[in-house]
Amino acid sequence: MTAAPRTRPAPSSPPAGRPAGRGLHATARIVATAEAGSTRFPLLQGDGPLDLRRLRPDGPRARLCLLNAMSSPHNGDRLRVEVTIGPGADVYITSAAATVALPGPAPGHACYDVVLRVEESARLRWLPEPVVSVSGSDLRQSIRVELAPTARLLLGEQQILGRAHEPTGRLDSRLSVRCDGRTLLDQHTVYGPGAPGWDGPAVLAGNRATGQLLLIDPAIEDPSCVRLLGGTPVEGHGVIVPLPGPGRLLTAVAPDAGVLRRLFDAALCHLGFSDG
């Protein structure tokens, strides 16, 4: 973390009269624009546990870190992050630590929704740390991406099912990507208690870490190439495939977070992101 100025979270304003124990509701908003060869943030608004910090820029690329300033999401929480990358802007967003889905006193599941809009000729690298599903937690997360035809995206999501040696909570994730108005990718996974066959040989076969890395770039070279990674129970399994459109996708499963990270690193290198 660099000594860049800290952004001030806007005060979270819970609706009046909401009874205690209903979980917290928070929405963070990020708007980036390109100005004179660099990227600026006319809107950078944290909320509740979602804090945003600027990192040192990397040339023309602005960098941000999403910081979870208190333990969340607990069951019953509703978190949301809205990101708009304006025409020509170039942004890298990561998170300071894993997002740990926790059980909580409020009834029902937690929600964590991410909406990413990347406009003409803009670039977004969305590479947060993994989501960890703790025993007894119930999280529904969604990532919705809207891309302009000339937008570029590198997006990673990693899911760790349970901390070491504990059963997982329930983790429901949907990733949908629309490019130029049509849906390019729609994936929905449900793991943990109540999801039939999730741990069986068709879905995860005992693996506890899984993730996807998506690259969308209209200028992708050799889009038809398939690359297999790992291939043993110890190394985990991964495959980089061409999507039916301007994209490539890594799907990986691994016995634990460390092995999954190595598959991601190998895939990033293969996709030409050796700098991460």
Add this chain to the structure above:
Amino acid sequence: MSPAALLVLSDGRFPSGGHAHSGGAEAAIAAGHVHDAATLERFCLGRLHTVGLVSAALAAAAAGGCDPLLLDAAADARTPVPALRRVARRMGRQLMRAVLAVWPDPGLRELAAARPGGAHQPIVLGLAARAAGLSPPDAAQAAGYDAVCGPVTAAVRLLGLDPFHATAVLARLTDDIEEVSRQAAGDAARVPAEGVDVLPAASAPLLDITAEQHSAWPVRLFAS
């Protein structure tokens, strides 16, 4: 409506070419993950509630009269792995040949002309069900059953599994097939008002990964 038509359409002897595909079972057996009736049932349960659900919803939507080309694009978005897109289209083309002879229908002919390389198989199945006078829930059931029938038949050949025990696996899955088809038909019924994005997109990471691993094997008994 003729429920007997559903029996004809879902019969393993219907000449759809499905016998050449194990639905990922061959790879799971080679990895040692499926080795008996119990592990086969776990495999089928996961397959049914992921790709089976998606197939059932696509079939129900096609049977309900949704635009098959929009459904075909929705199937592509739900099939990120090229090996499985190829298989789905090849199976769709084979099924199309059979149903054009069995239940000739202008809707099927139009789709065959628009997708000469084959449309995704569940969409052809749904249009076949429609041509046979079956309902969207019927089509969902046929697709749900299809999602587990292939792996079970393949396991009999690959593991030398007792066919009685293999069929018992199918019998134990009937409640899940019902549940999946009900959900699929419910989602499909929302497509005319809300668009194809309401269709389920359940996915199984290992089925995707092992499909590409399997297609790179130099020698294999099943095409998928």
